[in-house]
Amino acid sequence: MEPKPIEAFGASLQGYYNNKCLSDVVLTGPWKESEDKTIEIKDFDANIVEAMLRFLYSFDYDVPPNTRHMIFHAQVYQIGDKYGIEPLKKQAANKFERVVNEAEVDAGFASTLADTISIVYSTTPSGDRGLRDIVVQSSCTHFEYLMSETSFKEILGLNGDFSADLVSLIHESWEKYCYCKCPSCEATFKLRIDSPGDQISDYQEPKPIFCPICGFQPIQADEEPNWLYFYMGNEMESPPYEEFGASLKKYFNNTRLSDTVIKCGGREFAVHSLILFCHSEYFKKQLDGPWKESSERVIEIMDFDPAVVRAMTLFLYCFDYESPADSSAMIFHARVYQIADKYDIEALKRLAATKYRTSIDAGWEMDSFPCAIELAYTTTPPGDRGLRDIALEIAVKKIGTLMSQDVFCKMLSANADLAGDIIRRLHRESEKSQEELRSFQNEKRLDELLSLPKLPASKRRSRV
Structure with missing residues (x-):
């Protein structure tokens, strides 16, 4: 498929990362940076600043070798928040969530998660749920194991906001709701899922789900999982370059x-x-x-x-x-x-x-x-x-x-x-039509020959 125009533009834009050409056009406003054309960033590691700059030109960034990915993405999220780069925040959050979800749950994970929780809760306001919800959800999912690790238990005592969020989610997880979408009639309906929690003896086998409108059953009850069709709505997150394009229009x-x-x-x-x-x-x-x-x-x-x-x-x-x-x-x-x-x-x-x-x-x-x-x-x-x-x-x-x-x-x-x-073109069309006509006539003659009555065996002439 041909790339979208903005994707092709983005591919060209990458060539100007760390390029002195036109680099004098940086800032406007009554500030020292506007005159000096120099921005000093002292509260972030150079690798984090480089990741931000790479994103501005490439809409992506990489994690340096020998770096803890989870913490790196959290810090990139932090610098994106400080300088108002929303697409970078979303990109960092997506990468952060992928690392958290794909990590092997062991002592190293527990230690890194604890350090990351400290960074996330100390560098983001309470109203910014971007990374907070991810670490709380992961902590809830792996709660039983994490409570066996000292590094994780320590963070509970050091960070009251995180502990309160985790308690709230554990409570909510006992009774969840999800929105399902019927693949047959496309009706949407609300489904309640009861979690057995620690009361394993009360656990019941999953029941089949039927659409309340048309009665369609999307998946048998004995299959895992027994609900697949979530209603996600019509809105999807735009890729970073599309948000950049929306901003570019203003210029x-x-x-x-x-x-x-x-x-x-x-x-x-x-x-x-x-x-x-x-x-x-x-x-x-x-x-x-x-x-x-x-x-x-x-x-x-x-x-x-x-x-x-x-x-x-x-x-x-x-x-x-x-x-x-x-x-x-x-x-x-x-x-x-x-x-x-x-x-x-x-x-x-x-x-x-x-x-x-x-x-x-x-x-x-x-x-x-x-x-x-x-x-x-x-x-x-x-x-x-x-x-x-x-x-x-x-x-x-x-x-x-x-x-x-x-x-x-x-x-x-x-x-x-x-x-x-x-x-x-007309000549080619004419030749094509004549060829099709000849093919049709030949097929018609063949059909006529095959439909002729056969002579009885006694009336057939034999060759000498």
Whole structure:
């Protein structure tokens, strides 16, 4: 599958981690850091700071060798919280939970968990349940074993908030509720699960679950577990890069931290060099080389309409664009494809081609259709089939109707490449139809021969 535009942008962004290029654009505001362009972080280990910086460019980070993973992720969560990097907090929490759940429960686990509980409860406010719920849940799950370890018992006496949370969860675990979703009628219902706790003698075998709406039984009672279908709702956590993309949208045509201007037809668009670099090798060479644009930080675009330039600029920050209401959508998408090709923005080319297909498929009867088809051939080289194959497919499919239109016929007469492609495609279609017809006729003859009555054995002639 092709990567989403924002994923491709993220892959390019990774190349600027710890890169001095454009590193002077850091902070704005009436602070010392704004003038010095230097941020001093003294309350975190260098490895934690490096993990944060790697995440800002790669949306991920690694744990250094010979480091306790559980504690490292907790500290990354802490630095993400301090500097307001919510996607990093979520990433750290996910990694933290995976390490806790997959760890082998032994004395080392108990000791590390105890140290981690101390860090989690001393570095996060009571309202932040991100890591707190994970350590409490793990402690509850492995409570019987952990109570045999001195390191864990000590933390109970040292941290009252944790102890209170653990007592609350142990109490709640005696009677739980979960939400199930029927795979047959998709109804959702609440299911109560009674935990036997320490009263093993009162334990009863699991009972089968039936949907209260349609009566469907998703799994037999003697299988483990006897309920599988949880109703999780429609909301899923967004990957970190999508949250980054949501924040990036705010900087479209925003002069804050902007260091470059794109000018077109009397309009100006404030942009950021790093964003241009990540999307386009063309802009990267233009702004990071011995050219006028590199020194003046101004890019002038004279051969495209300002609306098309705006669409391109909008895509750089939002990974999408819309055609103006007062213009033909199919023509506009063809122009966007053209500007994306010129400035080497492959993700925008793919998006424009997709929008172009949708618009001409729905609007082939409109007056602007011949022009949209012509643009696919006059604004792209013969080797670029991105728009040409889409235009050709629709033109061949509707050729009977189109050939009765004077505007289309005139356009076809003036465009030899398109006419040649249509002829070749029609020829292939004709050959395919003839082959299918011959195959059908042969099958029909064979069926007729097989259906002929057979002569009696006495009337058959024998050869001498």
